[in-house]
Amino acid sequence: xIPFQIRPDEILHEVNQFNAKLAQGINTLAExxxxxxxxxxxxxxYQEDKMVLYRFxxxxxxxxxxxxxxxxxxxxxxxxxxLQDGRSMIQGLLNAGLDxxxxxxxxxDSTDRYLSLDDYIxxxxxxxxxLICKEHKLKKINILGICQGGTFSLCYTALxxxxxxxxxxxxxxxxxxxxxxxxxKMVRNIDVDLLVDTLGNIPGELLxxxxxxxxxxxxxxxxxxxxxxxxxxxxxxKNFMRMEKWIFxxxxxxxxxxxxxxxxxxxxxxxxxxxxxxxxxxVDLENITVPVLNIYAASDHLVPPDSSKALQGCVxxxxxxxxxxxxxxxxxxxxxxxxxxxxPTVGKWLDKRT
Amino acid sequence: xxxxxxxxxxxxxxxxxxxxxxxxWQAFSQFMPKTPAMVNKDSNPLTDxxxxxxxxxxxxxxxxxxxxVTKMLEQGKVYYILSEQFCKLLKNINELSKTxxxxxxxxxxxxxxxxxxxxxxxxxxxxQGMLGAWHMLPLDTLQRSISSATVLPGDFLEDxxxxxxQKVTDKFLSIPGVGYTRESQEQAQEGIRLWNNYQKVSMEYxxxxxxVSLKALDTMRMKIIDMAEHGKEINSxxxxxxxxxxxxxxxxxxxxxxxxxxxxxxxxTNALMAVKHHGRHIIDEIQSALNxxxxxxxxxxxxxxxxxxxxxxxxxxKIENLLDEINTLKKLMDGNGSNKYRxxxxxxxxxxxxxxxxxxxxxxxxxxxxxxxxxxxxxSKKKGTKKDNVIVIKx
Numbered sequence: 001x002i003p004f005q006i007r008p009d010e011i012l013h014e015v016n017q018f019n020a021k022l023a024q025g026i027n028t029l030a031e032x033x034x035x036x037x038x039x040x041x042x043x044x045x046y047q048e049d050k051m052v053l054y055r056f057x058x059x060x061x062x063x064x065x066x067x068x069x070x071x072x073x074x075x076x077x078x079x080x081x082x083l084q085d086g087r088s089m090i091q092g093l094l095n096a097g098l099d100x101x102x103x104x105x106x107x108x109d110s111t112d113r114y115l116s117l118d119d120y121i122x123x124x125x126x127x128x129x130x131l132i133c134k135e136h137k138l139k140k141i142n143i144l145g146i147c148q149g150g151t152f153s154l155c156y157t158a159l160x161x162x163x164x165x166x167x168x169x170x171x172x173x174x175x176x177x178x179x180x181x182x183x184x185k186m187v188r189n190i191d192v193d194l195l196v197d198t199l200g201n202i203p204g205e206l207l208x209x210x211x212x213x214x215x216x217x218x219x220x221x222x223x224x225x226x227x228x229x230x231x232x233x234x235x236x237x238k239n240f241m242r243m244e245k246w247i248f249x250x251x252x253x254x255x256x257x258x259x260x261x262x263x264x265x266x267x268x269x270x271x272x273x274x275x276x277x278x279x280x281x282x283v284d285l286e287n288i289t290v291p292v293l294n295i296y297a298a299s300d301h302l303v304p305p306d307s308s309k310a311l312q313g314c315v316x317x318x319x320x321x322x323x324x325x326x327x328x329x330x331x332x333x334x335x336x337x338x339x340x341x342x343x344p345t346v347g348k349w350l351d352k353r354t
Numbered sequence: 355x356x357x358x359x360x361x362x363x364x365x366x367x368x369x370x371x372x373x374x375x376x377x378x379w380q381a382f383s384q385f386m387p388k389t390p391a392m393v394n395k396d397s398n399p400l401t402d403x404x405x406x407x408x409x410x411x412x413x414x415x416x417x418x419x420x421x422x423v424t425k426m427l428e429q430g431k432v433y434y435i436l437s438e439q440f441c442k443l444l445k446n447i448n449e450l451s452k453t454x455x456x457x458x459x460x461x462x463x464x465x466x467x468x469x470x471x472x473x474x475x476x477x478x479x480x481x482q483g484m485l486g487a488w489h490m491l492p493l494d495t496l497q498r499s500i501s502s503a504t505v506l507p508g509d510f511l512e513d514x515x516x517x518x519x520q521k522v523t524d525k526f527l528s529i530p531g532v533g534y535t536r537e538s539q540e541q542a543q544e545g546i547r548l549w550n551n552y553q554k555v556s557m558e559y560x561x562x563x564x565x566v567s568l569k570a571l572d573t574m575r576m577k578i579i580d581m582a583e584h585g586k587e588i589n590s591x592x593x594x595x596x597x598x599x600x601x602x603x604x605x606x607x608x609x610x611x612x613x614x615x616x617x618x619x620x621x622x623t624n625a626l627m628a629v630k631h632h633g634r635h636i637i638d639e640i641q642s643a644l645n646x647x648x649x650x651x652x653x654x655x656x657x658x659x660x661x662x663x664x665x666x667x668x669x670x671x672k673i674e675n676l677l678d679e680i681n682t683l684k685k686l687m688d689g690n691g692s693n694k695y696r697x698x699x700x701x702x703x704x705x706x707x708x709x710x711x712x713x714x715x716x717x718x719x720x721x722x723x724x725x726x727x728x729x730x731x732x733x734s735k736k737k738g739t740k741k742d743n744v745i746v747i748k749x
Contacts, residue, residue, distance in 0.1 A: 002457045003581040003588050004444055011437050014591045022430060026423060114660035123667065182610050189620025198631040217599045224429040
């Protein structure tokens, strides 16, 4: 028996319903107003070029005496970690009694074309760490890296182990040549010198579309079909729009740093081989002897779990913990499940080691 | 199995139903003028209706939302095209097979027909409408993202296919440059050579993506047969859409994990960049001739500027460290002596002069006494040593 059990009039009815929902949805969208992002109170404590270091207002009377610096990726914007009330990793970390700082890289323009990884890691990050240490009269602080920011945190800790007390990496690529890493396959044979020489900074739009092309049928098509069913609920529509805003809010990438990252990490897989050079120093993950908490997402399509889990075999730390989150690359920060799981775990893990 | 008929299309004219639906839709919007798309016989009436409707409401939408809504509408159109394609398919199956037993053969035949459309490259409006926007994404992205980098827009190259121009370009490229414009002739030839290469790779890429679509259709056909064998039903258009998405995603993922894809994507990007880079070089030459700033010159400036920023920051840091060291030394010095002798002078500036005078007087007295005692006996010398130490510290 043919499995299609649907008559033309039923199809037309379905199309009609789809149109009705779409029309209703347009009304919802027209009334939705501004999409606000970022929920936790924060203040800038240091600014250099386009980079801003923020300190969040602690939510407990006596926070952990060792502050936590969050190093975000160069791609997309850091408000994803503090998206909205109840969907904010930072809110959770503050509730867990942590004193949280965050690096916001801003939007590089053509004057930042020659910013290198050395400028980012040994420059901006190091100066932020020094400033926090000075402010709190400490020699070491805790660092939490997000995605590419996690890779930067690993490099920083390997190069400046004396300034890091504990290291947390979240959905962080370490082995860039795992078999299911599509992003790596896409850039493996690109002449990155020619690319950067031609484009200068790499447009954020180009990166967005590359991410979409990892799962084009779902991310460019099916997702919007699902949205039509959400549009009769204003709050759900607003949540969707908030994520949409974040996904397409993508700064350009400083050409030089992009070139170095693509070549050394994606093409040469230098982090696991120990060949990555930041400035004049070689990054050896064996130098990381501080406690490490490595959190990865089981269904991550951008950073495959195997890529993150490779860290265990590379670091010199004897206190290494792994945590698998049952979700995707973004869900680890914004899903309801993540709010219950990730920040409390980080808080307890740090409390034990402070 | 449901209690429905073996083939629900057995006595229904899909296109007629669709036209009726459109008429009903139009009854609500008679005041709107007809667009050319509305009277096009080959176009999909549902997508036309959507365009028609969107034109009437888009002006009332907030500007921020229009781009976003456009994406939804695009997907809505995909949905409509999908509905049309599958309804046609099911109607054809019905025409081919009046009995339920040989529907599989009819299904295979219909899927083969759809595949042929891809193979012949004529799937612009129909089946490719369901997939084209997706599988063209990586290529389209590259083209659009870099179109602003040269004088040629990203899609300028799209319609100039090598098979049409190969003979012309081959002849042109075989002529050596002569005369005082030799250099510019060679540059133009190089540009055409690069563009030709890009077109070849671009076609290779499109061919590979077509193969992905064919594979997806095969997978879908097999899944439908499998569903029938396991007594599963498809009861909505959305289920067909989801099945199509799953099959395409699976076929795409399988291909993109291969080294062939990695190599092809790399060559495609590099070929396109080479064209754009060459274009930029020519623009630089023109700007240089007009004594205008060039990209090459700007790069040098930006590089030097970044080096200076780096040096400035390094110098600032060194100065800061030195100041810290000076402050530490000052504190150390204060800590060693002032508790006993200097603290009052610092904490009470008004008494400073008196204190210093007293110290000077003390020093003179002590020196005098020390000189006397230096010539005195061992016992008195011992007493003097204590005071000598104090003097040393103070100096």
